[in-house]
Amino acid sequence: MESLQIHIAVSDALYLRNPESTELGRKIVGVSIELIDELGFEGFTFKKLGQRIGSNESSIYRYFESKHALLVYLISWYWSWVEYKLVFATTNVIDARLKLRSSIEIITQKITEDTSISFVNEVLLNKIIIAESSKAYHTKDIDKENAKGFYKTYKRVVQRISDFVLEVNPTYEFPHMLISTVIEGAHHQRYFSQHLPSLTDVTDGKNDIVRFYTDMVFKALGED
Template identity: 75%
Template sequence: MERLRIQITIDPALYTRDPETTDLGRKIVSKSIEMIDELGFEKFTFKKLGLAINSNESSIYRYFESKHALLVYLVSWYWSWIEYKIVFATTNVSDPSIKLLSCIDLLTKDVIEDTSISYVNEVILHRIIVAESSKAYHTKDIDKENSKGYYKTYKRVVQRVSDFVTDIHPTYEYPHMLISTVIEGAHHQRYFSKHLPSLTNVCEGKNNITEFYKELVLNAIK
């Protein structure tokens, strides 16, 4: 039986040409994920990417106007994928507490590759999100880019999960702050656990980060 394939839809404002529509575009996305993970965003360039995929640097610019635009695209792709998983996990679930805990699990746990999308390795992309995603919005152009909708998938995920918080506690004053803190904090803890372990209480073989944020959220809204 053929495995069902899902398609992640990205706002056209985030690219010059939709990379999902051509083999080259998909190759650009796939290889850029590998290279940013390997080199880091600062050392990654379109020239290096072009050499790696045997294509002209100029052909990459037909899809993305800059490597920053490519990073924003990858971040948006990741949050669109997470949103899909949230919707799938919470549809037909009536208990908002179960919905919320499922969301925290998805937002904080290590990522397993999703074979329903063949050209994107979500495990590697998650490492980029942990290590590099803040560079997508820690920029002098943040306000202009925000007005164009560059970060709306991330904000939509925060809104979805915040709604589950207010379903449980309608008068809770800080649902967006709480959920964005969970997301960004979990990314920091993942990064620290790999590189600065004395800043965490992560133990190998235990799901400490997810359990910590579940406890944090439930205690905050009880």
């Protein structure tokens, strides 16, 4: 029996041609993830991507107008995938604390590959999100891009979990600040644990990052 294949929706404002619509487009996305992870975003170019996939550089430009646009697409795809996992984990769950706890785990846990999506390696994509995603929105055009909806999937994830925060404690003043801090902080701690371990208290084999942020959130809500 074949495994169910999940489709992750990404806004059509983020590409010139939907890369999921063709084999070449899916290859562009999948191999670009591998290449950005290998070279870093600065070292990544469409010319190198074209050489890796055996296609003309011009064919990549039919899908994305620039490597920045491709990075924004990858970020949006990632947060759409996270949103799908949040919906799957919390739908029909009544207990607000359980929904919040499950959500914190999803946004702070170590990523494993999702076999229901064949052309994206979520493990490598998560590494790119941790190491490179700030380069997408720390730009002079951030306000224009935000107005076009480039980052709405990330904002939807924060909003969804912020709603759970308010279900647990309706008087809490800073739900969005709390959740965006958890997401970005967990990424930093994951990166530090791999490269600058003296900045963390992470122990190999233990789920310390999930435990830390779960404890932090519930204490902030007066639930310790």
